[in-house]
Amino acid sequence: MTTGASAHQVDRFDLIVLGAGPAGASAALTAAQSGLRVALVDKARFPRDKLCGGGLTGRAITLYSRIYGEPLPPVPLERRDSFAFHAFGQDLGESKDAPPLHLCMRFELDAALVRAALDRGAVDFTGCAGKLDPDGPAVDMSDRRLEAPFLIAADGVNSATARTLFGSSYDKDRIGFALEVERPGADPDRPLRIDFGAADWGYGWQFPKASGTTIGVGGVLARNNDMKAALQRYMDVLDIPDTLTVKGQFLPFGDFRSTPGKGRILLAGDAAGLVDPITGEGIAHALDSGALAAKAVQQALTVGTPEAALSLYKQSLRPIHRGLRHARLLRNLMFRPSLRPAFVRSFRNSRTLRSEYLRLMAGETEYGALMQKMISRLPGFAWRAMSGK
Template sequence: MLSRAKTYTTSGCFALPSFVAVINEYDVVIVGAGPAGSACALALRHSGLRVALVDKAQFPRDKICGDAIPSPTLKHLARLDPGYATELSALLTSRRAPTTHSRLLAPNGEELRIAWHNPAFNIPRLHFDEALLTLVRRHTATDVLEDYALRSLQTDEHGVTLAPSDSTKPPLRAALVIGCDGANSIVARSLAPRASLDRAYHCAVVRAYYTGVTDAPEDTSDFYFLREYQAGYCWVFPVGGGVYNVGFGVLSEEVVARRLNLKHELSELLTTHPHLAPRFAEAKALTSITGFGLPLGGSTRPAHGPRIMLCGDAAGLIDPLQGHGIDKAVHSGILAATQAMACFQTQRFDAEYLANYARQIEQRIGQELAQRYRLMRFLAGKTWLVNMVVGAARWPWLRRRLLRAVG
């Protein structure tokens, strides 16, 4: 794909190495080519703007995640263009595991099986994110710049300069930057460089892939709620081909308070838990156990600043109750694209004008996540209450209310 970026010779206003001859100039630079960034690029398809989508990795690349793709994800893409959801499904047909049911195991061992009416599936992010990026390549004129890690962002009254970690690559210049670069977002750090981690709104998680798991239907995602931990759960998610994404997550404040080693905790669960151990007696680990962090929704994490918007995990848009965020990432990427087009129509890129985006995020995503955070905190540490909810949900009318509460 030919670049549509403008280029110009560096001048004294940029502190760049002397051998860098040009800066690539765009209207919009989207940082991060995961679900939020790809959705944003797709939403800008007909905008007429010069758009670059940059990522520090070379695709396909793994992304540590639970690999659950909630049903609203495809709905958001279909609202952009019905063909997107259809084409994405075709790209993933041979690799995904459609999930029609979930099993919830209460701390007392009681099990609840739930049938989901809306289509959802599990698939390794290695494949899902690559398929979304394929749609961007096929349907947009976006310049996709892989293996482009950022060192810093510098905002001034005329735009944003993005300096690469590799000094042999040209910097980028944009009127607007959209940060879709995940939980450790360099774009978010440029807005709040001294912000400390709020462990009450952060979840520590570990994950590995296994095969040979027994009593594991390929259409069913399993959630284990454990009496030993205040808030969190263990999961066993089929991802197709007899492979299972197995993980465990706990609020970071509990990890620090109890000095938990989550890799060790997951290994212990799979060998000693009365319901998990029999299922993993003959299982084989395909990968090592790897950790990652999730900034949970409901916090006061900023979503915008002068000439900058944040989407997905970078904006802390992860469901505190279930721990997933791909649907929220896609939704926020689309909302950011809408705001970006309004910015160029009005030629306004100031924080006051971009607050319109933050309000949209709050109304359409943030309020729901805040409610789920309060519910998660209410249930935390109340083993008896979780047992009661799972048991009572066998009654149809309570089951319907539970489904509405957890989405």
């Protein structure tokens, strides 16, 4: 419904979704499908680029098909099932016929996700800059004001909404940072390569695709005072020329907000810090949390208690939060200098451990189960150090 106002027109909705990446698009689609009147706002017009390896794990594909009701996103995808693992300069072995990773270009994926949300009835405010009014909640644009009883903020790692609500978008002592280059030229037969420790408390990746190869390093920023040097070292190892354009972006890396919002504003995806601290994977949690936030809004509206939405959402995020906590624990084992040799030995000598890690990326197992397998292969001192006992 649209009503006139003295200066601006006011458009009223059941839900405003701010940010139309995977988290926002999935929230808008889920809410529109359940009959809510939804405004989907993004300052960018789609297709827009997003710095990302574009790796869709089995977990992301399963969530996509659950939310969108079709097996795969309608964009060009490259299916890969060969992986080469390295850690701290040592070769840990290859895995072939592993659960596959699908590679995509984010400008294509995100545009398709936005299209799907608009097709299901979300109202299009992409390409529109707006200012959040947290007391509404509302979004003020140059020619109109959007109002709704709920707002889902999926405005990414630099979330202006989180800054407005909590004083900062993220904790600068715990945030991650990643640098990437795109090397032109097809190299599709090379296995995907993952190098733990290419950045301190982080890793490097080489994802060959039909159109080029994405190479990057990412890790906890506070532990890497020169991420550019880490990228340069990694490119030297891979024998990549240093003439390519380097792009960088913050990455939450496991530093999630335990209360994902305030009042009737819910945070989803990177804005809520939902990125895996070991693999850097964020698309799956973005799709999942967007849909869960929309369901919490819908439930709160159904029972007529708007203030319940945040606690319903927080409850539904518990499995994701538990996985991220377990991953942070495991990261202690992988990256503490005193424990590295035990990690490298157990990962290199155990095909089971490597395949468990790949099953984890595929969403076929959880960090808790992987940790148990790892513990059984570790000397007691390592487990005690890792668990703080």
